[in-house]
Amino acid sequence: MIQTRYLDAGPALPQASMEAAMAKGRAMENMGNTIQAVGEQGFKIAQRVRESEEAATMSAYFASIDEEAGKFSNELLSRNDPHQWPTDWKQKVEQFKAQGTALDLSPVAKQALDLKVQDWSTQRSIRMEALAATRIVSEGRATVLNNIDLAAGRNDWEAVDLHKEQLGGLGFMPSEIDQVNQKLASQRARQELSEDSATDFQGTLDRLNDPDFLSQPGNELLTKEDVEFAKKEAYQQQRFTIGAASNEFADLVALGKIRSAADIDEKFGSTLPPRVLQEFKASLAAQMEEGFKAKAADPKYREQVIGYVENAITTLPLEMDKFPEKQVQIQDLINTLPTGPTKTALMKRVQDTVEGNNKEFETAADATMASMAQLYKEKRFGDVYSEKTVASAIDDGFFNNKKKLLDDGYTENQAEIIMGKSVDPDTMKAAGYSADDVKKYIEKIEKNKLTDTDRVELFRRFSNNKGESKLTGYQAKISQAIQRGETTIKETDFDKLGPAEIKRNQAMTAFRLWMNANPDKLDDYDAVKAARAEILDLTINQQADELFFAPPVSRAVPVNEPPADSQDFGVLPPKGTAPEVPLFLPR
Amino acid sequence: MSFVATAAIVTVVGAAATFYGQQQQAKAAEATAKYNASIQRDQAARENQVAAENLRRKTRENNARLAQVRASTASKGLAMEGSPLAVLGESSFMLEREINDISYQASAQYQATAQGAKMTLWEGKQTASAIRTNSYTSLAGNLASAGSGYLTSSGKV
Numbered sequence: 001m002i003q004t005r006y007l008d009a010g011p012a013l014p015q016a017s018m019e020a021a022m023a024k025g026r027a028m029e030n031m032g033n034t035i036q037a038v039g040e041q042g043f044k045i046a047q048r049v050r051e052s053e054e055a056a057t058m059s060a061y062f063a064s065i066d067e068e069a070g071k072f073s074n075e076l077l078s079r080n081d082p083h084q085w086p087t088d089w090k091q092k093v094e095q096f097k098a099q100g101t102a103l104d105l106s107p108v109a110k111q112a113l114d115l116k117v118q119d120w121s122t123q124r125s126i127r128m129e130a131l132a133a134t135r136i137v138s139e140g141r142a143t144v145l146n147n148i149d150l151a152a153g154r155n156d157w158e159a160v161d162l163h164k165e166q167l168g169g170l171g172f173m174p175s176e177i178d179q180v181n182q183k184l185a186s187q188r189a190r191q192e193l194s195e196d197s198a199t200d201f202q203g204t205l206d207r208l209n210d211p212d213f214l215s216q217p218g219n220e221l222l223t224k225e226d227v228e229f230a231k232k233e234a235y236q237q238q239r240f241t242i243g244a245a246s247n248e249f250a251d252l253v254a255l256g257k258i259r260s261a262a263d264i265d266e267k268f269g270s271t272l273p274p275r276v277l278q279e280f281k282a283s284l285a286a287q288m289e290e291g292f293k294a295k296a297a298d299p300k301y302r303e304q305v306i307g308y309v310e311n312a313i314t315t316l317p318l319e320m321d322k323f324p325e326k327q328v329q330i331q332d333l334i335n336t337l338p339t340g341p342t343k344t345a346l347m348k349r350v351q352d353t354v355e356g357n358n359k360e361f362e363t364a365a366d367a368t369m370a371s372m373a374q375l376y377k378e379k380r381f382g383d384v385y386s387e388k389t390v391a392s393a394i395d396d397g398f399f400n401n402k403k404k405l406l407d408d409g410y411t412e413n414q415a416e417i418i419m420g421k422s423v424d425p426d427t428m429k430a431a432g433y434s435a436d437d438v439k440k441y442i443e444k445i446e447k448n449k450l451t452d453t454d455r456v457e458l459f460r461r462f463s464n465n466k467g468e469s470k471l472t473g474y475q476a477k478i479s480q481a482i483q484r485g486e487t488t489i490k491e492t493d494f495d496k497l498g499p500a501e502i503k504r505n506q507a508m509t510a511f512r513l514w515m516n517a518n519p520d521k522l523d524d525y526d527a528v529k530a531a532r533a534e535i536l537d538l539t540i541n542q543q544a545d546e547l548f549f550a551p552p553v554s555r556a557v558p559v560n561e562p563p564a565d566s567q568d569f570g571v572l573p574p575k576g577t578a579p580e581v582p583l584f585l586p587r
Numbered sequence: 588m589s590f591v592a593t594a595a596i597v598t599v600v601g602a603a604a605t606f607y608g609q610q611q612q613a614k615a616a617e618a619t620a621k622y623n624a625s626i627q628r629d630q631a632a633r634e635n636q637v638a639a640e641n642l643r644r645k646t647r648e649n650n651a652r653l654a655q656v657r658a659s660t661a662s663k664g665l666a667m668e669g670s671p672l673a674v675l676g677e678s679s680f681m682l683e684r685e686i687n688d689i690s691y692q693a694s695a696q697y698q699a700t701a702q703g704a705k706m707t708l709w710e711g712k713q714t715a716s717a718i719r720t721n722s723y724t725s726l727a728g729n730l731a732s733a734g735s736g737y738l739t740s741s742g743k744v
Contacts, residue, residue, distance in 0.1 A: 004648035006641045009634040009696075015623040015707075018714065021615035025718075028608025032601045036729055039598025043736030046590045050742055106742020 054109040082135035197234035202273040239354040246331040279328040296336040307505025363522035382500030420450035507539040602729030609722030613715035620711015627704035638693025649682035
């Protein structure tokens with residue numbers, strides 16, 4: 001048997017591993033990937049840092065332009081050219097944008113910034129334009145209202161109507177236009193009233209003093225305040241008119257161009273009320289009287305005049321009913337004084353009073369002067385009481401003067417009954433009297449047996465439910481005296497020129513002379529105080545007779561009745577007690 | 588140097604390293620394939636040599652067997668004619684067929700091994716090519732990413 005041994009190729013050679021061969025490269029690849037990841041992470045961090053920095057920059061930028069825009073807006077709002085505001089604002093916005101462009105920002109951030117700035121400026125611009133439009137409209141409204149006011153102020157009502165046509169176009173609501181119309185109507189009514197005051201102050205005052213004035217046709221648009229204002233105007237016009245007329249009157253008398261009452265009527269009759277004319281006539285009569293110049297030149301006369309005028313100006317209410325007469329009297333008295341600082345000072349005080357420009361207590365001396373008038377009221381210069389019989393008190397007119405009773409609000413019939421002249425049964429019954437009472441009073445009147453007690457009772461009964469009466473206090477005093485069985489009443493009578501008033505006038509004159517002599521000490525409190533003390537010591541503690549050699553002179557106007565409404569001005573000599581030489585002042 | 592620039596450089600360096608690593612992988616793949624292919628080719632050559640030797644040995648073995656047959660026939664006094672001849676012929680045929688089988692098998696083995704070497708080379712090239720392509724793609728992507736990161740972080744885009 002043949003045994004052949006065959007060859008074998010043997011095991012195959014091991015092959016190289018591709019994975020192993022590529023491991024190094026793969027490791028390199030992994031390392032590169034890791035490095036790249038680090039780089040990309042760096043990018044992200046850098047991006048965040050940049051975004052953070054840029055956000056801060058933009059934030060600061062917006063804060064800056066916000067602040068600047070606020071200031072600029074305020075500046076614009078303070079300008080009076082709202083039409084120009086939007087243009088100026090746009091220019092400012094361009095400046096803001098330029099500031100933004102100059103910022104150190106990335107393009108992306110700049111793009112975002114541009115968008116935000118655009119948005120910001122758009123919103124702001126809209127607001128600014130809205131504000132400008134509002135201001136323009138507002139100014140237009142204000143302008144047209146102003147034009148209306150100006151036209152109304154100069155009484156040009158055609159122009160007012162023309163301006164009013166613009167109201168609708170300026171967005172005024174119908175209710176607003178109604179308000180304007182109502183206001184203009186009221187203003188027109190006030191102006192007409194004011195014109196009336198200028199042309200006829202007396203007539204206007206008479207109308208305004210009518211309690212029913214506001215309810216009269218044509219006056220519905222006026223208010224109580226309008227009436228009070230018109231009254232002030234009328235009173236002021238009255239003061240101006242009388243002041244000018246008084247000066248003219250004095251000049252004409254001095255020139256001899258007015259010599260009689262007829263001359264006064266001719267010259268002033270058409271412009272002044274009768275009562276002022278009456279004062280002129282009284283003044284003329286006094287001046288024409290023989291010896292007037294000598295009286296006026298008497299130092300004692302002047303002493304009284306100065307103090308009297310000082311007191312009158314200090315205490316005289318501007319709008320009292322009797323002011324015209326008092327004003328004429330004051331100016332008349334001042335005209336009798338010689339030219340000098342005292343006359344000048346008094347004229348200035350009168351002028352201030354007439355113009356309504358009194359400045360109280362401009363100096364310590366002024367206050368002291370006023371205090372002297374107050375001292376008189378406080379009776380520091382002496383007692384100002386006077387006594388009168390009940391009968392004379394009644395006869396003096398408080399219960400026997402129809403005009404006073406009517407002025408005090410009593411009816412014609414009531415006045416007739418109180419005066420004991422006639423009895424209207426219906427009026428008596430309305431006051432609560434029975435038929436028997438009426439009959440009893442009729443009998444008394446017919447027999448002229450009405451007593452004072454009856455009159456007081458009638459007065460009291462008619463006073464019930466009538467409201468406040470000027471005469472009530474007086475009536476109570478008389479009624480009390482009658483009930484007590486007294487025949488006299490004691491009353492404060494500031495209207496009588498007695499020793500107290502003489503002392504007061506003298507004190508105020510002395511103080512005025514001191515003021516003239518010491519113009520640099522008017523605010524020197526110690527000096528004023530010392531002067532005041534010295535003057536008051538002389539006038540209060542001394543007897544008037546010791547101070548005055550003779551009573552003052554008067555322009556000798558007859559006194560027919562006592563003043564009823566003056567507390568401080570009048571210097572009526574008591575009846576039957578007039579001095580041998582008449583007192584210098586008119587009633 | 589700003590933070591962004593530093594980050595950019597690091598990123599580019601990373602991308603370059605990645606690219607380089609991938610290139611190295613490609614080269615390694617090619618080299619490995621070449622190496623493995625050469626081993627396969629050597630294996631094929633060696634198998635060829637073994638087959639040739641085995642053929643030679645088989646041929647000698649066959650000749651020895653046929654000689655034994657003749658000798659056996661002759662020793663039995665049989666003439667090489669008729670059945671002995673037929674047997675001899677049959678044996679010769681069978682032995683020849685074995686040689687042919689060995690030759691065929693060796694040839695097939697050689698072909699397979701040689702083809703495997705080619706395939707290994709092809710695979711290496713393909714792998715390397717793929718890695719290179721990938722490296723270029725990665726490089727491009729990484730550079731783009733670096734640029735994008737730079738532009739983004741610097742706020743330029």
